[in-house]
Amino acid sequence: MFNVNNTFALDPDNPMTTGGYNRTFASTELADHTLQAIARPNNDTLYTIALIDVTEEPVVLKMPAFDSTYVSLMVTAYDHYVNIPMSTTKGDFSEPATMLFYSERTPGYDGALVEGVDMIVETTGDFVSAVFRVMPHAAEPERLERNLAAMRRVDVEPLSEFLGRGDQEPHVRSWGSPRGISRNLDLREDSARFPPHGSDFEVFEDRFIEVMQFVVNHTTFDPEDALDAGLLAVLEPLGIAPGNTYDPDTAPEIDGDALRAVAQRVAAEELAKFGDQAFLDENLTGLFQPKGQITLEAQTFQSVAGPVGQPADQALYPAILTEDGAPMNALHDYEIVMTAEELPPVNAFWSATLYENETGFFIPNDRFKYSVGENAGFKLDEDGGIRIVIAAEQPAGVPEENWLPINRQDMDLDIIMRLYAPDLEKYKSWTPPKANKL
Incomplete structure (x- = not known):
């Protein structure tokens, strides 16, 4: 953050x-x-x-x-x-x-x-x-x-x-x-008041101590909170504590390459959890919480997958996995089909957004189309359901609003749904749709 x-x-x-x-x-x-x-x-x-x-x-x-x-x-x-x-x-x-x-x-x-x-x-x-x-x-x-x-x-x-x-x-x-x-x-x-910001891995490699000293000096910690206390205990051997001053001449030397490698390994492990339905089922409603109301496991996952979002009473972020359990890849086309009865249980609206897995960014395309939903555009069928297609070319019979374009290359993909003002009671018995490879 x-x-x-x-x-x-x-x-x-x-x-x-x-x-x-x-x-x-x-x-x-x-x-x-x-x-x-x-x-x-x-x-x-x-x-x-x-x-x-x-x-x-x-x-x-x-x-x-x-x-x-x-x-x-x-x-x-x-x-x-x-x-x-x-x-x-x-x-x-x-x-x-x-x-x-x-x-x-x-x-x-x-x-x-x-x-x-x-x-x-x-x-x-x-x-x-x-x-x-x-x-x-x-x-x-x-x-x-x-x-x-x-x-x-x-x-x-x-x-x-x-x-x-x-x-x-x-x-x-x-x-x-x-x-x-x-x-x-x-x-x-x-x-000039701040240490230079940049990519996460760059900070881990080049200026971890400087940035973290600045962060703890401008953060309120609760000694009774387990995550707060744990973080300060980890940072203390590096001379990082609230109120200290960063001095490049006296700061301990750390192996930036090794720290970056660990950060990259943790990031890869957390991103892989998008394909772990059991993990998602257990943790999805516990993401993006105030202090004292979130687990270390959930905090680590959200910090990698997308560092900020809303708690379950405001929005839920179920991932759409594939029917065969394999990662979604841009070498193939996929479809997502929901009947009217299978649409997400929301009191406001829902969407499905396509990302490149490694970076978490939108996939560039000349239609500027990255999601399907009420505000980014969608068309329900005559029975109130929807068919969404992820493909390099718009398939015949698929409305442009329901087509998510990809570039044909070896690139892993994620599709994340957003359910705004979800009906949490109905959500307990709702199952996110699966993507079927065409």
Whole structure:
């Protein structure tokens, strides 16, 4: 999450960057294959992203009302724990609201009530992403426009400005951010505060100690939490502990090549679990939880497969496996068939998204088609069921909306379903469809 949050905040090459902390970005089109800042992104909701820094003072997030069947707000710091403080499943977003963020290190603030603030959230880190997922209702143009307008109105302000004090700096546009604000408008200066981010394996190999010291200095740890205590115990022999300062001249030397090799081995082992139905059955409903509510096994899997997502009451992510149990590969074509009775049990909507297995990225194609679903496009048959085909060429009789294109090459594939606002009771007896090789 160090790489993810900083890439979205600080990387000008990321098409969804905010261009700095304490700014926002509204992505008013579904993500495409140019988004490579995070593994297994979705292509079925729109995002508004706020990257928030509470090291100087609390920050207030201002939210409009939405006209959507499904909207959620997900808050995540560097520690990978997930909190959903607001969602339409909880009755939120029918009215405008404000939310104040702070951490135990935020100076001059102890969680006291603030006039005009509806909700106060103590985060587990100083640098957090606050991500809105919005069902856009792509098939309803007027409703879509109302939701796009609402996404653009999401805003952040330091508490002093929210209360009418301070410099009253104007709102600015930066790196495509529709209404971002920041006290520091120089992205280079903002980036200099952080160790360089990059790919996960690169960090393991080149600057593990530097990055981890920065992370623990900006993270809240609970000594009674087993995962927190275990992590600090592992890092202590390397001189990494909250409050320490990274010094390249005195930091212990580690074998970066060996550490990278271990990280790559663990990643391969975790990705292989996509084909382990027993593992998925046991762990799927336990992913993306707050601190104290997740196992080490689930935390490790989600950190590799896709570092951030929503808990089961908001979304479920069942993998579609093959009928014969073999990994799906782009050397072959596949079909997924569901009758009306076999469609996923959801209270909002569902989708099925295709990824390249190793990277977790979308497969580039000139149709910009990566998923099948209500917002990315699908066509049900006359009986209410659906046939989805993964193929190098569009098969005869298959609607374009139900075709997921691939490039004919030796490439392992994943298909992940997303079930938004799932019916958890019905889900217990529902079986994800299988992909049949054609």
